[in-house]
Amino acid sequence: MDAYQNVGIKRRMKRFFRRDGRALIFAMDHGFEHGPTDFEPVWEHVNPRAIIRKVVRAGIDGVMMLPGIARIAGDEVKPNVGLMIKLTSKTNLRPKEDQLLQSQLGYVEDAIKLGADAIAATVYWGSPQEDVMMRQFAEIASYAHDLGFPVVQFAYPRGPYINEKYGKKEDYRVVMYGARAAAESGADMIKTYWTGSRETFAKVVEAAAGVPVLLSGGAKTENPVDFLKVVWEVIEAGGSGAVVGRNIFQRENPEPFIKALLRVVHRNEDPEEAAKAEGLL
Numbered sequence: 001m002d003a004y005q006n007v008g009i010k011r012r013m014k015r016f017f018r019r020d021g022r023a024l025i026f027a028m029d030h031g032f033e034h035g036p037t038d039f040e041p042v043w044e045h046v047n048p049r050a051i052i053r054k055v056v057r058a059g060i061d062g063v064m065m066l067p068g069i070a071r072i073a074g075d076e077v078k079p080n081v082g083l084m085i086k087l088t089s090k091t092n093l094r095p096k097e098d099q100l101l102q103s104q105l106g107y108v109e110d111a112i113k114l115g116a117d118a119i120a121a122t123v124y125w126g127s128p129q130e131d132v133m134m135r136q137f138a139e140i141a142s143y144a145h146d147l148g149f150p151v152v153q154f155a156y157p158r159g160p161y162i163n164e165k166y167g168k169k170e171d172y173r174v175v176m177y178g179a180r181a182a183a184e185s186g187a188d189m190i191k192t193y194w195t196g197s198r199e200t201f202a203k204v205v206e207a208a209a210g211v212p213v214l215l216s217g218g219a220k221t222e223n224p225v226d227f228l229k230v231v232w233e234v235i236e237a238g239g240s241g242a243v244v245g246r247n248i249f250q251r252e253n254p255e256p257f258i259k260a261l262l263r264v265v266h267r268n269e270d271p272e273e274a275a276k277a278e279g280l281l
């Protein structure tokens, strides 16, 4: 028989993942992490209620946010949608030498009070401050797991030695290393970078040894089909879905785009066909 905690973790994972084991999650921590200028392309989306209402209406599986946004607008995340609360971040205003650190800005108890179904934290693998983030993640994960909550790691390889050794942080060997480190440190879900091809992303998924791997969206693509194609490759590679921010809230009309993404994630639809079906082409 499972321990109580395991039952809670499994049950809460299902708040995000459908029966096919995949999820499309909306990310909305940018006002803090990048600054409100990220919302300038469609300024009405600076209002968390306005954008969350749209993504929920479009059928999103989960929403990720920091505790303060959950306090302001968490009630827009309807009970059938998973709520992921992230407890670490940094501002873009920090001096450059401190940009490779995510600090803890909230507590597991508060995320639970706010109705979280999962708790998230970032680790910049390869950062000179990797040690701090590893400990932060360990503390958050240990406590959340004790209480039956799944923990999501944003496993982002970033640091000077990575650039020196591999040239870029998206090199599949680096992303694969971060995903493996996330799995070995006890994550229940992993969010990481696109590696540029289905073959290399498949290796990232394998390195994660059964822990679901989700794509971290990245900058908005001008042509929506370009992003749908990346998500399609992620799914074909065995990825479990995507966590998407700018590609959603920087679009004037995000609802048909989300519906097209859901077609790709949950129905393996061809990206162009999905875009056509939702009137994007």
Ligand SMILES: O=C(COP(=O)(O)O)[C@@H](O)[C@H](O)[C@H](O)COP(=O)(O)O
Binding pocket: 027, 028, 029, 030, 033, 154, 216, 217, 218, 219, 243, 244, 245, 246, 247
């Ligand atoms: O990790 C984040 C930002 O990462 P970054 O430092 O911009 O690479 C998250 O805060 C975002 O929520 C995540 O990147 C998903 O949003 P998009 O990248 O799709 O906008």
